[in-house]
Amino acid sequence: MSFGSSSDTKEQVREAIDIVDLVGKYVQLRRQGRVYVGLCPWHDDTRPSLQVNPERQSFKCWVCDIGGDIFSFVMKMEGVEFREALAMLADRAGIPLRTTPPIRAASPGIAGAPASEAVSAAFPGGDSAGERKRVLYRAMAWAETQYHDCLLQAPAAEPARKYLERRGITPESIRKFHLGFSPNEPDWLLRRVQGAESRAKVLETIGVLARSPEGGWYDRFRGRLLFPIRDTQDRPVGLGGRVLPESGLASRAKYINSPETPLFTKSDHLYGMDVARTALRKSRTALVMEGYTDCIVAHQHGFEDAVAVLGTALTERHVRILKRFVDRIVLVLDGDEAGRRRANEVLELFVAQNVDLRILTLPEGMDPAEFLAEHGAEAFGDLLATRSLDALEHAFRTETEGVDLDRDVHAASRALERLLAILARAPRLRPDSSHDDRFRQEKTLQRLAARFRVPEQDVRQRLIALRRAASRRADSG
Template structure:
């Protein structure tokens, strides 16, 4: 990866609005001049991420993540800086020395860049879409399911022919090598027959899977009925549904089908529904219920919770009424009860297919069902009644233990509304099971303490286990080792620094004109902490080149992502909460004058201490001239007026 100049980086930053970038995957809420959101980089329960449109930076006050657009993409997509630069350049329409689109040049190494994988996925999607146009059987299947041509286009559905070798041949004509096609999960080459190439998807209806930004990152394939019958006749078993394998782009435990298409409707309606099948999602969108997403053939998990929270604060989980659906609901509640999310559960009657119901009964009937979706606590009680004999003492005891085990996952003291609802439910549980409520509360406390102890032990075990830094997914051979090491050390906390030095850097980053006033007054060595010195050196370096050291320019100069995050934090911390009407904040010039006086006194006192130590160690008889020079300098500083230097004005 060639090195790119600050001019190139600045051009990319100026072309991309960090609010628009973050808003693609986060629910941003305007708070004064900034935006706030739940931080996607940790399990955030209260909005702790701030996005500053004026500074084009972001900062999480909980986990410490922060920086500019490059840092946001590096954190969000788990890529190194060169890859983030390529991705943002492509987004901005800026051509780098190495093209960001099209097939990679030369042999494809193991561990392709995300840009290369995105390119080949977009190309494959186009091939599948064209193949669908010529397959009467595939289009007939879609018609039989009641899916319209408009939905076929909106969801970019396709078809993978049964012909062997067709995808590899098309890739060769395009310039995509077998290594890249295999890395993308489109083909496989068996170890026992390295010369053989097998397409992963054959005779299947193709559902492209997009990330929250609408980029194709994988595929789901549904075997066509006639192809399935052909395999059965040959004595072969074939999976009805097949997804792309795990790649740097595709982790099905994190992805939600149609999340990119459901974002706007979910935020507008205030809720998002989760179903299981691809066609269930498409049918919902077809009848106008566009705030519906689906899982990718995997159970709902922790990563899905984070994705759903970015869509809406209320989630409606829709499960089939059969035994498998009820078991899936039980597993999902174990996950969702541990998060501060307004969850509702809708258990469909047995043999009721969401796709058929939507297309037959329409949007109104579906929304009516959703409105009846139950509170998860009430659902737990209903499930317990179905699983245990509540008429017996042992059945009631087992039911209570099962319910309380699930309740122990609810965060304690996070939201008053949740705690109040839980207290009322415990009263209901006691009456229903004919058990003492005080005993139920005590058992819940015991289970919570046990859960906390298990979590603490796991954390200690993880901390005690040495592990090598993991390579970022999609990182190629041009990954920056310094950045990987820096990221592994974690964010820098501004509170760890000398408050005088920290405030000085805050002023420099928020008031670029201050750097020129400081250039002749302060050196980097005047500051006590190396991270702050690095920021000051970057600002002064820009001055010597005739460039105004704005926060954006300074951050471009900082190679370490931890320093960029620190700089972002210091630009935010300058802006305090509103002051009373009768209080006027000091101007930055007045603050700077006071800081310079303090730093000058601090340096003078430090110099006096050093000279005092030198005098104690000096031998006046052995070198009288050196001793006299030290003593004169010591006395000069001792009696020097502290305001002899020029004021900052």
């Protein structure tokens, strides 16, 4: 996008958004004379050091020595480039971008017929892609609120409230994570949209309602406790639903997630990013759990940098999102069996992405929520500090488990071969690869050579041979 095409929009956005409102969405501000002050999100602040000036529409932290306008605030806060910051702020202000940035234009499904038809039928004025998507976000936020209010107040939600109490989830967490409940009635939500067909279609587009074989719609998440999934901009984009033991629906899947929609892609989102964001920036570490309740219970025990994957493995996309906020990722797994299954995929991520990726497997096959309930926060903190292994060490231990490296030469060389095969699949260093990447690859080979007690040169040559074989296979295939 050239500067010329975006500068008008930039000025419109600047006029539409007040910096005190914007910063206030992230940081609690209070007035102090002619400025507002709050705790700086970028350093461990107690003073408060962050100043927001409504006259100049600027912000400044004197300790970090950073400051700027609404655009630089969002760039810094969300870890995005100017173009994306402009798109986010324009979206917030309801100003259509004349040149749609690629990041949005590429969103899957937004131009797809069912979504656009349904949305423009519901809201005839909204014909641009941006407006259509805003309608979907609003509908998702509306549904989230309906379910949340239901969990807080409805008599039908009593079993859900009891269940949460038994799992040790506090009322404060219920609000913080916007938990919800969908009563076991197929048309509970539909009744609340007052039957308008066009609106039901919007709710179908975002995956909240599903089309029934007999015609009409039903609530996809009926009879389930709901864990809303929000994006890093705090917008609800999907739902995870857990069936309640009491609901008499035991035959159904224990957990379901929203289907793929224009707002939601399972492998793109992490549960809890909205509430963990500030803590992630401070600790520079993300604890990635495998369950919604694990993530919530971790927060309750003070581990506010916990997030969770949504029933998938940790993906490259997850790592890219987390790298905007942290330098280290610790994948917390339930016991050794899960650790063994995940060892190779995590090693692949580790070599493909320049990130400190660690694995913590909990003892006795406990999940994080169980471990925290039984042993407490301090014991969990100790495990994190002493038992989390980096991905290479974890894979090494998994592959060589029960192998006597000194005596069983064949088993040892097979284990080394398997590890090198994973490294060989990683993206190859290019001539323009950074010094960091080169250093990292060298370090990895050195460590493998040391662990297997073989000359480094042999390991390097074997890796080169495996890569050649892999690219020959790719060429002939």
